Amino acid sequence: MEILYGNAIFGQSGGPTSVINASAAGVFIEALAHSDVIGKVYGAAHGIKGILAEEIYDIGQEDPCELELLKTTPSSALGSCRYKLKDATVDETDYLRLLEVFRKYNIRYFFYNGGNDSMDTCNKISKYMQKADWECRVMGVPKTIDNDLFGTDHCPGFASSAKYIATSTMEVYLDSKVYDFGMVTVIELMGRNAGWLTAATAISASKGLGPDLIYLPEIPFDLDQMMSDVRKIYERDNKCLIAVSEGVKSTDGRYIPELVGTVARDAFGHAQLGGTASILSSYIGERLGCKVRGIEFSLLQRCAAHLASKTDVDESYLAGQTAVKSALDGMTDYMVGFERKSTDPYVCEIKLIPLDQVANTEKKIPLDWINSEGNGLLPAFLDYVMPLIAGESSPPMIDGVPRFSSLKKVKAVI
Amino acid sequence: MEILYGNAIFGQSGGPTSVINASAAGVFIEALAHSDVIGKVYGAAHGIKGILAEEIYDIGQEDPCELELLKTTPSSALGSCRYKLKDATVDETDYLRLLEVFRKYNIRYFFYNGGNDSMDTCNKISKYMQKADWECRVMGVPKTIDNDLFGTDHCPGFASSAKYIATSTMEVYLDSKVYDFGMVTVIELMGRNAGWLTAATAISASKGLGPDLIYLPEIPFDLDQMMSDVRKIYERDNKCLIAVSEGVKSTDGRYIPELVGTVARDAFGHAQLGGTASILSSYIGERLGCKVRGIEFSLLQRCAAHLASKTDVDESYLAGQTAVKSALDGMTDYMVGFERKSTDPYVCEIKLIPLDQVANTEKKIPLDWINSEGNGLLPAFLDYVMPLIAGESSPPMIDGVPRFSSLKKVKAVI
Secondary structure: OOOOOEEEEEEEOOOOOOOHHHHHHHHHHHHHOOOOOEEEEEEEOOOHHHHHOOOEEEHHHOOHHHHHHHHHOOOOOOOOOOOOOOOOOOOOHHHHHHHHHHHHOOEEEEEEEEOHHHHHHHHHHHHHHHHOOOOOEEEEEEOOOOOOEOOOOOOOOHHHHHHHHHHHHHHHHHHHOOOOOOEEEEEEEOOOOOOHHHHOHHHHHHOOOOOOEEEOOOOOOOHHHHHHHHHHHHHHHOEEEEEEEOOOEOOOOOEHHHHHOOOOEOOOOOEOOOOHHHHHHHHHHHHHOOEEEEEEOOOHHHHOHHHEEHHHHHHHHHHHHHHHHHHHOOOOOEEEEEEEEEEOOEEEEEEEEEHHHHOOOEOOOOHHHEOOOOOOEOHHHHHHHHHHHOOEEOOOEEOOEEOOOOOOOOEOOO | OOOOOEEEEEEEOOOOOOOHHHHHHHHHHHHHOOOOOEEEEEEEOOOHHHHHOOOEEEHHHOOHHHHHHHHHOOOOOOOOOOOOOOOOOOOOHHHHHHHHHHHHOOEEEEEEEEOHHHHHHHHHHHHHHHHOOOOOEEEEEEOOOOOOEOOOOOOOOHHHHHHHHHHHHHHHHHHHOOOOOOEEEEEEEOOOOOOHHHHOHHHHHHOOOOOOEEEOOOOOOOHHHHHHHHHHHHHHHOEEEEEEEOOOEOOOOOEHHHHHOOOOEOOOOOEOOOOHHHHHHHHHHHHHOOEEEEEEOOOHHHHOHHHEEHHHHHHHHHHHHHHHHHHHOOOOOEEEEEEEEEEOOEEEEEEEEEHHHHOOOEOOOOHHHEOOOOOOEOHHHHHHHHHHHOOEEOOOEEOOEEOOOOOOOOEOOO
């Protein structure tokens, strides 16, 4: 295998997670350890936008302790973006600029951390660099709390969100049952098309401290059927806890706020989700004549590094590290993924998935993991998820609060 | 001192916290250790309502391990209530019934855990029992995340909420700054009249990872002034993070939802708070033309035992334990409180506060701890709060999620 000498750049893209910085730590620490081949390790501010704008940091200038702390620091330390590259055949502008920057900084290794769109970006850049005859190894590092990337058993970021959701749901359960009067509580979780995060509340239910009803976007939502489900539970228990994905919709494609009443739309006419818990709980309260509470876990579910899954943090680091090692070994155009060899005991191996197979394919919860009523999960889901949330990771606590990483972000000079 | 032989009962009242069960553990474990004097240790279901309804559990039947686990189990394990006793001179019914139950179960020790209203309940019951010549020692154990009880340096429950809020706010801060486009984020905290919980976000700010602006109910809220504050920050940083108490109101007593637009009212005409973050963030977004996000920490801020303050858990346990010890020593009609002897090092001693001094007096944040602009906290608040959030308490984790206490709740038989 030919050794490719040059510099490396890493960028973060898409919605932040608790562990995207753990993958950054994996890339940075591994790349810096190979200074015989990789001369400079760069970080791009706000992903691909930072490369286009030449907002590039010299990671070699960072304190190694702060890089280590990235493992337990949530969000995207370099900044993120939601920038979609056009097709090079339609508009070459961005690609020409990327090539210019890659030449200027002698970028021979490009690592990109993100979800579906980011893997698509990786793929497009790699193809373009090959066509332009700029030798560059490109590796995707997966992340998404949505857990919807194709070809991998699971995605870094999902398990930490799932662990936080399961724990917080148990705590909310205990709180919601405390009075002797009737009460319905609705918890709203993220996930526009795939119900993985909402399904995580089934972990709480399996411990006897979770929702009575779980509604996922995989199953068409029927408001009347839901009212009938809720009524049954409420009449029996005088309480009902419901977990619902922000993305559930009826067979004709209407979201809960649309089904129940008014819905906010943005300038492009996209339905603004969120607020579902509050809207749905009011709807139920009016019909049952009971007290209700709607709780949106909101951003808290994707940035709670104080209660991350150790398994997830370790795997996220490993994914970043493996991306670097594989590229040094001559691989390119792959996303690092996970293949589960065994669930009990949990054995998961790294696998490399060709980028063009990953891009823009969405993985949902298998329908045969959902109960026949469409309002709960079957044990197969628990078998899948439990090993992923094993172990606790939290940042070092100083003065009673987390000590998160703080990067100097020294601008690269050429 | 005369030894008073008989049985003890403990009840929980008001909104749950992360540590109200730690006080329960303190009462139960201490009382059970004095079986030479206290024959039976009872728990009342749903506080005073459980005594009236004779829903009484025999705590001696519980597994000691489960009582130990109460220290790290949030909410109110026995169930809570919001039941206000009438004045005995107005309506004696409840008191006659209480006396009847106290006689039947030979209750000579009554421990009640709650906030302002609960201390008032304690006080009324004690006075009545004295008048009826039923010898009974009555001790209040404080709890309230609102931290608004008079006569004590702080209240069990507050510090754990504060720690959770400070940590989660730091995490949300990191998440909210991740994109390069303009963005305003509003976090809504609990506290109808006192801003202690909202002020806890100043801990995050002191670490450079917190709100730019903090609005407390102690300061009259001016919507125009706030817009001017936000504009200044936003124009400088392209971002703004705001923490606001659900209870902030204008000089003429209107809450934010009323100031901004419509507000929901319940059947009694009480303004339904909550939704403030969402309403306020929309208002700001329309004026600045930027993306906004409203986040309500909701119940999560009062039940997150997975990130409790060790100091708070220990003090809550101690409060329960002290209530029992003091009653055995012949004390009655006191609430257990805390007196701070020194802040650095933190030294706090137990003190006993006469119940009639506590009841229905509300403690707010001293105005000289708030900055002159009325949108932030001064260092004096940090000096006060930092020792309280020191140390981490979390439940034992099994299968990646908390193992909370599960009581058998065996009905007492006479």
